[in-house]
Amino acid sequence: MVAHLRNIFVLTATIKLHINAAGLSGNRSIRLQFTIRAERLNQAQDRYLWDPNTNFYKHVMRDNSAGLIRIVDREEIGFVPWMFHMPDPSRSSAWSRLLDPQGFDGEFGPTTVERRSAWFMFDAATGCCHWDGPM
Numbered sequence: 001m002v003a004h005l006r007n008i009f010v011l012t013a014t015i016k017l018h019i020n021a022a023g024l025s026g027n028r029s030i031r032l033q034f035t036i037r038a039e040r041l042n043q044a045q046d047r048y049l050w051d052p053n054t055n056f057y058k059h060v061m062r063d064n065s066a067g068l069i070r071i072v073d074r075e076e077i078g079f080v081p082w083m084f085h086m087p088d089p090s091r092s093s094a095w096s097r098l099l100d101p102q103g104f105d106g107e108f109g110p111t112t113v114e115r116r117s118a119w120f121m122f123d124a125a126t127g128c129c130h131w132d133g134p135m
Contacts (some may be wrong), residue, residue, distance in 0.1 A: 012041050012084045049081075050053055055093045073117040074103070075121055076110055 015038045022031035049057045051070055057078040058070040074097060081087050087094075097103035097114065106108040113119050 012038060012086055015041065016043045016084070021026075045081060045086060046088075046091075050091065055091075056097065057087075057094065073119055076104060076112045 006127075009112065016032050018034040019038065022028075022034060045057070048068055049059055049070070051058050054074060056074045057080075059077055059132055060068050060070055078094060079098070098110060099105050100114075102116040103114045106115075111120065
């Protein structure tokens with residue numbers, strides 16, 4: 001299951017492609033099979049990636065993370081599930097962070113981590129990369 005978490009978005013897109021292809025060809029059995037797989041992925045996404053304490057999707061540390069620990073801060077990648085129409089509408093509160101001045105709202109567009117995070121622009125003053133600030 002953990003290996004699937006890293007690729008959950010690609011898997012979902014692929015499964016939806018199979019669902020559509022099966023629908024176009026009239027193959028109900030294959031369509032049902034992939035519809036069930038898509039639902040299982042949605043359930044795994046919510047179970048492992050949704051943080052109910054912050055109302056946001058967060059990625060999980062690498063596979064060797066025995067506890068499947070989510071990162072602490074909100075990162076922009078948490079919006080990706082909506083690209084694939086995966087989340088339930090009840091998860092839409094996450095979008096309030098996008099225009100929040102202490103959230104992802106930035107002068108030149110969304111930041112990659114929220115401004116309230118201790119990691120926002122963490123190494124920027126040392127000339128390091130800006131992965132944690134403006135995109």
